[in-house]
Amino acid sequence: MNKELNLDVKNILGLKLPTDPRWVNLAEIQLEEILTDHAYCEQKAATTCITLITKNSEKELMVEELSPIVTEEWGHFRQVLAELKKRGLKLGRQRKDIYVNKLLQFQKKDGGPDDRFLDQMLLMALIEARSCERFKRLSEGLDDEYMRNFYRKFMESEAGHYTLFITLAEHYIDKTTVRKRWQQWLDHEKILMKSEEVRGDRIH
Ligand SMILES: [Fe+2]
Ligand SMILES: [Fe+2]
Numbered sequence: 001m002n003k004e005l006n007l008d009v010k011n012i013l014g015l016k017l018p019t020d021p022r023w024v025n026l027a028e029i030q031l032e033e034i035l036t037d038h039a040y041c042e043q044k045a046a047t048t049c050i051t052l053i054t055k056n057s058e059k060e061l062m063v064e065e066l067s068p069i070v071t072e073e074w075g076h077f078r079q080v081l082a083e084l085k086k087r088g089l090k091l092g093r094q095r096k097d098i099y100v101n102k103l104l105q106f107q108k109k110d111g112g113p114d115d116r117f118l119d120q121m122l123l124m125a126l127i128e129a130r131s132c133e134r135f136k137r138l139s140e141g142l143d144d145e146y147m148r149n150f151y152r153k154f155m156e157s158e159a160g161h162y163t164l165f166i167t168l169a170e171h172y173i174d175k176t177t178v179r180k181r182w183q184q185w186l187d188h189e190k191i192l193m194k195s196e197e198v199r200g201d202r203i204h
Helices: 003-012 022-028 031-055 060-086 098-104 113-141 145-172 175-195
Strands: none
Touching: 022 031, 022 113, 031 060, 031 113, 060 145, 098 113, 098 175, 113 145, 113 175, 145 175
């Protein structure tokens, strides 16, 4: 891992609550569940980016930057799918995404278009940041060296995505507003993480 990425990952630890260390051990014994859930996280990342593009087509930089992310996230989905197949495991049904659903409740309902756009960017940044942190845990804590490397690559990608969503937010909205709202999202996520039970069948 290069030095620059190390810094990115360090920033992500702007997350206010680290993952419970027991999570990796639980995830390790439910790999089929984790891979299935992970596959759908990638699918949702790709489809959300497509929706962001179609709903914000006037935002040229965003369209330009998110278009390749769609391809990248879909590539991630295919990689996880291939991993399941290789292991003779099945892609199960999509699960209810409790983490994301609870985060969605924090989006401003009464704001203007800029507020909504900002929250969409920060929500994406937060999901990428937490995913990155979880992949980092897997890349450090799994017994299987192949799987540690598998997750290290995902960690690196999601670190880049996290910074991209923050950068895009700051391109369209003034920095002070972005930073202030970002802190509120981080505080909210901390409370949410604290209240959730630790379960090894989900990425989040
Ligand atoms: Fe991804
Ligand atoms: Fe991503």
